[in-house]
Amino acid sequence: MNKYMFLKRIICGLAVLSVFLPAAQAQQQQQYFDVPFVPTPYVVIEEMLRLAKVTPQDYVMDLGSGDGRVLITAAKRYGARGMGVDLDEDLVAQSLASAAEAGVAERVTFQQQDLFKTDFSRATVITMYLLPGVMMRLQPRLLELKPGTRLVSHDFSLGDWKPDVTTQIRKNTFLWIVPAKVAGPWLIKAALPGEQQDIEVELRQRYQEVDGHGKFGGRHAQVWESRLSGDQLSFVMVDDRDRDNEAALYFEGRINGDVIEGRVRRGTGNARTVHAWRAVRPPVK
Ligand SMILES: C[S@@+](CC[C@H](N)C(=O)[O-])C[C@H]1O[C@@H](n2cnc3c(N)ncnc32)[C@H](O)[C@@H]1O
Structure with missing residues (x-):
């Protein structure tokens, strides 16, 4: 091979590399991102923010x-504050510029970082x-967030953690409210008419779904109609201490760690009375 041919080969090689290297780099970068950039339509953003x-x-x-x-709309429409994270440097720069242009740069910020x-x-x-x-x-990290934190997702669910609300406006939108942890035994003291009552309750929990049973006046008692939303718990038991004067007890309370406090309505209509109740974790035997 003469000198001319050798040089020609090197130039051809470099030309081929210059075409394929950026494509290879782009592909590598794309693989590194867990999700490609596809923007949420504005009508879906509005639904997400409305649900939350x-x-x-x-x-x-x-x-x-x-x-x-999403964040710029949350700040513009609802006056919210917040932060967005994205791995893509250009998108972060674009977001910061758009926030400034929309006059909400004081309320929202964007950082180039891994969401994980x-x-x-x-x-x-x-x-x-x-x-x-x-x-x-x-999912496991979301479940550990402060009870009451609202999670909204465009299109994708959280496996077997059922959403609290699902709507469809062009696309699926899901809302979850992070539930407090209530599973296990509780000892309730309720200032009901007559003597103060100690009610034992054992609650079972799967995400925000709760059921249970207990003991009222020393007898087995079912827990009915349990609902858990964030740190707000409600359920119904039946006060059957006096068979001729039975009444449903509508418990509503707020969970704060190992204490639940609230009020219980006994009966309905003009027979209704309202009382305080408090539940704690019973001492371990
Ligand atoms: C489907 S887009 C959603 C954009 C925006 N949230 C919306 O709804 O319009 C997903 C975004 O996640 C970013 N992304 C992918 N993997 C990421 C990671 N590990 N950490 C942070 N951002 C990531 C992508 O760059 C892309 O902009």
Whole structure:
């Protein structure tokens, strides 16, 4: 091979590399992202924020914030504050510019970081448009958030954790309210008419679904109509101490760690009376 041919080969080789290297780099970068950028349509964003009942008191975090449109809408429409995280540097820069243009740069910020390495304990609302596998990886961490935190997702669910609300406006939108932990035994003291009652209750819990049974006046008693939403628990038991004067007891209370406090309505209509109740974890025997 003469000198001319050798040089020609090198130039051809470099030309081929210059075509394929950027494509290979782009592919590598794409593989690194857990989800590609696909923006949520504005009508779906409105539904997500409506479901989450966003207010100016909320701190909204968008996990994989794309071009920033979810948070910018939350700030513009509802006065919320918040932060978006995305791995894509260009999208983060675009989001910051759009927030400034929309006049909400004081309320929302965007950072280039991995959502799996992001602390989202400050959020009162989390918005997501991710993929099923990513949602499943996030699920255990989402479940540990402060009870009452609202999670909204465009299109994808959280496996066997059923949403509290599902709506469909062009796309599926899901809302979950992080439930407090109530499973296990409780000892209730309720200031009901007659003598103070000690009621034992054993609750079972699967995410926000709760049922249970207990002992009232020393006898087996069923727990009916249990509902759990964030830290708010309600259920019904029947006061059958006096068979001629039975009445349903409608318990409503707020869970705060190992204490539940609230009020219980005994009976209905003009026979209704209202009393305080408090439940604690019984001492371990
Ligand atoms: C489907 S888009 C959603 C964008 C925006 N939330 C919306 O609803 O319009 C998903 C975004 O997640 C980002 N992303 C993917 N993997 C990520 C990760 N591990 N950490 C942070 N962002 C990520 C992508 O760059 C992309 O912008």
